[in-house]
Amino acid sequence: ASEELLLAAAFVSDAQYNRNIPFKTSPQAVRLYYLYNHWIMRTVTYFFIFLNLSLAVFEEPAVYPLPFLATSLIEVLCLLVFFGRLTHFAKITPRNVFWKDTKNICIMVAILLSLTDLAIYGALRIYNIKSIRWSRIARPIFLINFAESRQIRRAFRSIRNTLPEITYVFLLFMFSLLMFSLMALKLFGERNLQTAEGLPYFRNYLEIVFDLYVLVTTANSPDVMMPAFDFSSWYALFFIAFVIVNTYIFMSLFLAVVYNNYKKHLKNEIRQLAYMKHRKMIEAFNLLKEEEGAQPVVREARWKQLVKLVAPDISNSHRELLLRISDDEQKGFIDKKSFVQLADLLNIQVITLKIRSHPLGQWMPRIYKSSVSQFLHSMVRHRGFVWTYDAIILINAIFIALDEETPYISYAEWVFLALYIIEILLKVYTYEPRVFFGKNQFWNWFDTLIIFAALTATILNTTLKSTTKYNSQQILDIVFILRVLRLIRIVDSIQRFRVIMNTLINIVPTMLTFGGLTLVVYCIFAIIGMELFHGKIQFFPANSNAPYALECGNPALKDSLFARGKYCKNNFNNFASSFIVLMELTVVNQWHVFASGFANVTAQPAKLYFIAFHIVMVIIIVNIFVSFILEAFFVEY
C-alpha cells in the first residue's frame, strides 16, 4: 500500500508540474523516478549543460585560455554526467519507449560524436596538425534534449510548425525582392551612378539583390536611394514602393504568420496539457480508490498521506484547507471529480492572511506597544511616509546628476544611504518581517537588496580609497549603477505604473525560455562564426603602431565602412566577442556593414552567414518574442 501511495504521489506530482515522462511502475523504478526529479539532480544536470556550453570561453580561440588537457577533461566529465543522466532515465522508462524517443537518440549520438571528435582532434594535435572541433556545434543539443527543457523544446516545436507557412511567405517575398532587383538593374544599371563612397551603383544583379535585402531591414536607408534620388527625384517612388511592399507589408505578414501559428499552437498545447493532467490524476485515483457504497472514493486518511508525500512543505492548516475544498460536505472521503482537481489546487498559492503578531511584540510587548512605538507605526503606515520618501528619491536623483567631486555631494550620499536604511528598518519594525519579505513582495526584496549592496559597495570603495588612495573602477561602477537603480522604486508609488511593472515582472519567468532559445541559436552561430572569421579582424587600441591598425589589421578593409565606423572590436576572435557581434546583428542596424566587412576579409559568399542569421534570429525568433509579449500582455493586462 505504501508503494501504491508512492506511485500515486508520483502521478500527482507529474500532474502538478505538467511533467510528461512515461515511467515504469515497479517500486524500484518509482523510487529511481523520485531521485530523477529531485531538484539537486536537475540542478546538477543544468550546471553541467551550461559548463559544457561555456567551455567555448576557455577553448581556442579563448577569452580566458586554458590548456587543451584541462578543457578536454572537463568536456569528458560533462559527457560522463550526461551519459549517467541518460542511463538513469533508461532505468526509469520502459525500454521500447526509451529507444523510440528521438531526444534520447540525439543525446547519445551527440555524446558519441563529441568523444570521437575530441579523440581525433587530440590525436592530430599531438602530431601538430590543426583541425576543426566541429562537434562543438552539437553542444546545444544537450540543452534542448534533456527532459528538463520542456519549455525550450515547445518553443522549437512551435517554430517547426510555423516553418511551412513562413516558407511560402518567404518565397513570395524573395520573388518580390528578385523582381524589384531586376527593375532596379534596368532602371539604374546603365546610368553610371556612384554611391557616396564612390563605388559603382546598382551595376551587378547579385549585389543589387543584397542591397535591396538590406533595405528591407531598413539598415541602408536612405543611403541606397541617394544616388538615384540625386539623379532624378522621381526615382524616389521606386524606393517608396519597395519599402511599402517589402518592409511594411511583408515584414508585418511574417509577424502575422508567426503570431497566428503561435496562438494556434499555444491553444493545442494547453488542451493537450490539460488532458495529460487529467489522465494522470485518474491513474492516481485508481491506485488509491476504495468502494463507498457503489461509488469509488479516496478516504480522508489516505488523501492526507498522499498530500504529505506530494507537498511535504505545506503547513497543516493549508492541508486542512485543501481537504475542506476537496471534501466540501465533510463526508470523510473524496470522490473522483474532487480528487482530479488536486493538481490545480496544489498550484494555487495560499497567502496566509491572518495577521501575525510582530516577533518584537511577543518578545518585549511593553516597549513595542508603548505610545512612542504606536506613534511610529501609525507614522510608517501613513500615506505621508510614502510621499516623503518619494520626495527624498527625487532630491537624490538631482544629487546623483550633479558632479561627484564636490565634497558636500559625496557626504550627501551617506545621508541618503542612512535615510533609506532607516526606511527599511522602520518598515520591518512596523510590519511583520515574514509578511514584509513574503514571496510576492518583489519591491521590498528589490529595495533591501539594492540598499545593502550599495552600502557594502560604498563602504568597500571608501576603505579602498582611504587605504590605497585609489578607486577600484569596477566597484565604483557598481556603486553608480546601484545608486541609480535605487531610484526605480518611485515607479511603485504610481498605481498605473505598478500595473504595467507587474505585467512585465510576471512575463520574466517565461522570458527565460526565449533566453534559452536565443542561447542555442547564438551558440551555433558563434561557433560557426569563429571557424569562418577567427583572426581575420583584429582590434588595436587607439594609439597602436601595429600595421594596418586603422584597418583592423587587414588591408582588405581599407576605405571600408567597417573600418571607418571603428568596428574592429566587433569580431569573431572569441566566444564573448562573437556573442556581442550576434547581439548587434539581432538589433539589425548596420548589419550590412558587418556583412560586407567580413565578406571583404574572406569571400563574398560570407554574406550568406549574415543573411541566414537575420532570417533565423530576426524574422523568426524576434517575431516569436513579439508574439509572446503580445499574448502575455493580453492575458495579464
Added chain:
Amino acid sequence: ASEELLLAAAFVSDAQYNRNIPFKTSPQAVRLYYLYNHWIMRTVTYFFIFLNLSLAVFEEPAVYPLPFLATSLIEVLCLLVFFGRLTHFAKITPRNVFWKDTKNICIMVAILLSLTDLAIYGALRIYNIKSIRWSRIARPIFLINFAESRQIRRAFRSIRNTLPEITYVFLLFMFSLLMFSLMALKLFGERNLQTAEGLPYFRNYLEIVFDLYVLVTTANSPDVMMPAFDFSSWYALFFIAFVIVNTYIFMSLFLAVVYNNYKKHLKNEIRQLAYMKHRKMIEAFNLLKEEEGAQPVVREARWKQLVKLVAPDISNSHRELLLRISDDEQKGFIDKKSFVQLADLLNIQVITLKIRSHPLGQWMPRIYKSSVSQFLHSMVRHRGFVWTYDAIILINAIFIALDEETPYISYAEWVFLALYIIEILLKVYTYEPRVFFGKNQFWNWFDTLIIFAALTATILNTTLKSTTKYNSQQILDIVFILRVLRLIRIVDSIQRFRVIMNTLINIVPTMLTFGGLTLVVYCIFAIIGMELFHGKIQFFPANSNAPYALECGNPALKDSLFARGKYCKNNFNNFASSFIVLMELTVVNQWHVFASGFANVTAQPAKLYFIAFHIVMVIIIVNIFVSFILEAFFVEY
C-alpha cells in the same frame, strides 16, 4: 406614398453603406439628401479636398511655382466648394444636430481661418512684408471632417482612445530612458572617451538622453556603444540591458497596447454599426408596413419598388433571387425579420454562375463550333497551356536580365509581347469576355492592362527612336517597369501563393484609410518642417562650384554625418522633398543624422521636431498599421 418609399429607400441605403447621417424626413430634405450622397457630389468634394491639399506643391516654397494670385484664387474656390457642401449638409440635417456636431464647427472655423490668413498674407505681401501662411496646417481638417471620411475619422478615434494607455507606457519608458541615461553619465561621463568622429562621448546629460533615445530606435547601433566597448568589453552589458529593456520589451509593449486597443475598439465599432443598421432598417420597415392578419408586413410589390430605388442597377433575376430569400415561403409579403436582413443581402455580391454562351458563338456559330475552334478551346483550357506560359515567363525573365544592347534580345521583346497578346486573345476567344473581365478577375485585368500598356510604350519608344534617334528616358523607364511587372503573373500559378496574394489584395482597400491617415500626418509635419527648415540645406549637383557645395551650402554642416552621407537632397525646401524626408524618417534608419543635421543648421531643440515625428508616426501609426495587418490576416487567412 412615393415620398414614404423615397424616405425608406434612403434609410435602407444608409444601412447598406453603413452611413450614419441624421437627416430631416421632409420630402424636400430627403431629395436633397439623395443629391448629397450622389457619387458625383462626393467625387467633386474629394477632388477639391485633394486640390486644396496639393496647393502646397504650387505655393512658395514650390515644386512647380505658380503666381500667388493663381494659388489664392484656387484656394478661395476650394473654400467656396467646402462652404457649399457644408450649406448643403445644413439643409439636410436638423438645425440643433448640425450645430452640435464638432465636425461642422471644425470645417467652418477652418474656412474662416484660411480666408483670414489668406487676406492678411495677401495684404502684407502688397507691402512686401513676409509673413507665414500658418493656416495651411489646417487644410487636412477638410479631409478628416467631411462626412465622407468615416474610415479616417474612425482611425483617429481609435488613436485617441489608445492615447491614455500609450501615455502611461510612454511615461514609464521615458523614466527608464532617463535612468539609463543617468547611469551612462555616471559610468562613461568622466572617461574622456571620443566617438568615431572624434567628438566627446557621453558628457552631457541631454545629449545622452537623445543618443539613447536614438538607440531605442536602433538607428545608432552599434556606433553609440563602440567607444565604451573599446574601453572595456564589460560595458557592452550596459547596452545589451538597455536594448533588451527599451527596444525589445518597451517597443513590443507599445505594439501590444495599440493592438489591444485596436481590437477592443474594432469590436465596439462593429457592434455599434450593427445596431445602427438594424435601427435604420426598422425605420424603413415602419414606413412601408401594412397589416396582414395581426402581423405587420411589407407587401411584395412595395418591396420590389424599394429595391429598385435602392439598387437600380441590379438585374431582374438578381432581384427575384433576393425576394425568394426574403419571402422564402412565397406568401406574397415580407415580415419584419426578413426585411431587416435586406441591407446585408444587398451587400452580397452575386456572381452569375449560368454559363453564358460566347458572343462569337451567337454571331458565327458554325465557325465558333468547328472542330478547329473546339481544339483551340480545349488547348486553352488544358493545364499545359498554363505551364507553357509559365515557361515563357521564365525565359522572358532571363532575357530581361541579359544585356539590352544585343539586337537579338531587343527583337525577342517583340516576340514575347506577341506571345502574351496571343495568350490574351486566345483566352478571350475561349472564355466568355464578360466573365473573363468580371469584377473579381484581378489577374485578368492586371495582365491585360500591363500587356497593352507595354505594347503602347514599346511602340512609342520605337517610333521616337526611329524618328529622333533618341530614347525618351521616361518612356524607356516605364517600358522596363512594365516588362518586369509582367513576370508577377507567374505567382498566380501556384496555389499557396495565390492565397497569400488574395489576402494582400483584399487588404488594399482598407489600407487606403492608412494612406489617408499618413497623408494627414505628413501634410502637417511637412508644412511645419518647411516653415522651420526651408532653405537651410541646399542640393547642388555633383560638380557644382557653389560655395560649400559639399556641405549642402551651409558651413554649419562641415564634417557632419549629414554632409558626409551626401544627404543634401533630403531637405524641406518644397512639399515633395519634405514628403520624401518624412518617408525616410518613417523608415527610421539614419533619422538621427537628419535630426542632428537640421539641428546644426538651426538650433538643437529642432531635434524635438524629429522626436515628435517618430512618436506620432512610428510608435503610434505604424503600430496601428501592423495591428491592422495582423487582424486582417487572422480574418482572411
